[in-house]
Amino acid sequence: MQTLTKKIAVVGATGAVGRVFLDLLDEFFPGEKELYLLASERSQGVELACGSQVFKVSDLSKFDFSEVDLAFFSAGASIAENFAPKAVEQGCSVIDNSSRFRKDKNVPLVIPEVNGSVLDEVSVPMIISNPNCSTAQLLVALKPVHDLFKIKRVDAVTFQAVSGSGQIAIDELLSQTEKLLHGENISPSVYDSQIAFNVISAGNLEDNFYTDEEMKISNETKKILDDSINITATTVRVPVVYGHSIAAHIETYEDIDQIALEDKLTSQDGLIRHDSKDFLSPNPIEHAAGKNPVSVGRVRADLWEKNRVNMWIVADNLRKGAALNSIQILKKLLDK
Incomplete structure (x- = not known):
């Protein structure tokens, strides 16, 4: 220390x-x-x-x-x-x-x-x-893939906790949940739509019909990891307090060797790899909230193409993010 x-x-x-x-x-x-x-x-x-x-x-x-x-x-x-x-x-x-x-x-x-x-x-x-918080956890997991096989394209879907919008959003989620469970009416204020028991788009819409959250991931990946990577994101807000999750679908220039990739993920700084046989891990409650490392799991080769791999990434958005x-x-x- x-x-x-x-x-x-x-x-x-x-x-x-x-x-x-x-x-x-x-x-x-x-x-x-x-x-x-x-x-x-x-x-x-x-x-x-x-x-x-x-x-x-x-x-x-x-x-x-x-x-x-x-x-x-x-x-x-x-x-x-x-x-x-x-x-x-x-x-x-x-x-x-x-x-x-x-x-x-x-x-x-x-x-x-x-x-x-x-x-x-x-x-x-x-x-x-x-x-951006989602970019931070995504790129910690993507770096080993890029180092081994050189990434060509990424399609990512984020499932973002409300704490990313601040304490006011946490309060709104908890308040809406309590009111709805008691049959009371709610009036959304932090988000345009109800967030309790719901899934909504994250961010503000831009002229190209992507949200600013989606464009942040694309622009920041190019600046931090490699400008040649083509990346498209869909960002959604979910009724979770702490911990973002990301489903990443990755295409590389070279064919994926899953054993080599899992070894590389295991040795990556700031990353914990979960056994792909454990399909319940990682999740934001058990493996992200209040924890420092990024967790990656469900690492699996694409069903059709040898140069594609899929993974699930979670992290505490207030910490690593x-x-x-x-x-x-x-x-x-x-x-x-």
């Missing part, structure tokens, strides 16, 4: 991802830490724990980023746009969890297990982006 000597600001500390980040910060860097928890003015004074330490939340708009070495942002794209460049100007590096800078060619988009080597070349202070990935980036920066 490392000792954290750097001063860290956590922007969006009161949110679902911010709270998980604090838990993981203490898990990876036990001991006393100098933290500055930041949120909107209405959250000022709220107390949050990181291990045995308790910190009060301060108003982001009044914070001087020259006081810290690094800031973790998980407060949405508009907050990142307004405050992240300011932080860098004041000498503070930023790890941003929003979508704001992911397509910027001058901003590294990083999954440490996949393309962490790009951090060897960065000069701080600068902005480093986290990918957000907070954990940031912690891993932080660790690599500290090792520079």
Whole structure:
């Protein structure tokens, strides 16, 4: 375990991802830490724990980023746009969890297990982006396939937990579930449709009839793993609190050797491979929620084509999909 000597600001500390980040910060860097928890003015004074330490939340708009070495942002794209460049100007590096800078060619988009080597070349202070939560878990599982057989095309369907939309969405799912079980009427607000006992599209529709969630997966895969990969995604929101699941159908340039692939998956950093004979594993409740690794299972050769393989991937969207990935980036920066 490392000792954290750097001063860290956590922007969006009161949110679902911010709270998980604090838990993981203490898990990876036990001991006393100098933290500055930041949120909107209405959250000022709220107390949050990181291990045995308790910190009060301060108003982001009044914070001087020259006081810290690094800031973790998980407060949405508009907050990142307004405050992240300011932080860098004041000498503070930023790890941003929003979508704001992911397509910027001058901003590294990083999954440490996949393309962490790009951090060897960065000069701080600068902005480093986290990918979309689904992209993060998908590419940890795709990297071994690409390393062995070179991926040509991926078709992915995501089953995304409501926590990806924040605490307000968790509250809405639980409230709707309780009301419907008691025969009461509901009025959806976070999502356009009822989410309890339902499956709905995830994201906002774009001009090409794909959602922004679907386009994030496509664009980010090309930037992180390989620009030559053709990838199409269908993203749906499901009434699960924690843990995204993905069904991935992969076509490669070379024929698949399943034994070699399973061995490669087993040795991949940040990944747990489940025996394909166990068709109930992995699942988000048992193998994702509250856990750090990505889990992959149901690895099976295509029925018709020798260069295709299918797999099922689950992970905690607040951990590997957000907070954990940031912690891993932080660790690599500290090792520079």
